[in-house]
Each structure stands twice: as structure tokens, then as C-alpha cells.
Amino acid sequence: MQLDGCAEVKGDVTSGEAVPKFGWEFGAAMGSWFKDRSFIGYALTVCFILGGSFAYVAGTPFVYEGIYGVSPQVFSVLFGVNGLFLHVLRR
Numbered sequence: 001m002q003l004d005g006c007a008e009v010k011g012d013v014t015s016g017e018a019v020p021k022f023g024w025e026f027g028a029a030m031g032s033w034f035k036d037r038s039f040i041g042y043a044l045t046v047c048f049i050l051g052g053s054f055a056y057v058a059g060t061p062f063v064y065e066g067i068y069g070v071s072p073q074v075f076s077v078l079f080g081v082n083g084l085f086l087h088v089l090r091r
Contacts (some may be wrong), residue, residue: 058078064078064079
């Protein structure tokens with residue numbers, strides 16, 4: 001997989017007339033990326049991890065405060081302790 005050349009700059013950078021070269025070349029490069037099975041596997045893995053992280057951060061207040069009935073102050077402590085616990089487990 002070759003990523004160089006996707007955003008080449010044409011023109012003189014110092015004079016302010018530099019124009020990024022996005023167009024057919026960039027589209028062709030992206031087309032070759034999406035045909036690569038290993039790239040798709042890695043990209044989907046990252047998408048699911050980031051999606052799960054977003055769902056966790058967005059949904060946790062509703063679960064703690066709405067279902068378990070904790071106050072916003074207790075929620076912030078629980079969220080911080082959980083984040084610290086996840087950080088410690090990562091090491």
C-alpha cells in the first residue's frame with residue numbers, strides 16, 4: 001500500500017498558489033485501498049472500536065443516571081474510576 005502522492009502540491013508554496021492535487025489520482029488511490037482485503041479488515045476494526053468507544057461515552061450517562069439513579073456527581077466519579085481502571089488494565 002502506497003500512500004505518498006495522494007495530496008501532492010502543485011505550484012509555488014511560498015507564493016500562496018499551491019493547490020493540492022486531489023482528483024482522479026486520489027480517487028484511483030482510494031479505489032486500490034478498498035480492493036485490498038487487509039486494508040478493509042484493519043479499517044473495519046478501527047471503525048468498530050471507535051464506534052464502541054463513542055457508544056460507551058454517549059450511553060453511559062443515560063444508563064447510570066436514568067436506570068441506576070445516581071447523581072451527576074457520583075456519575076462523574078464512577079466514569080473517572082472506570083476510565084482509570086481501563087487505563088491500568090491496558091498496561
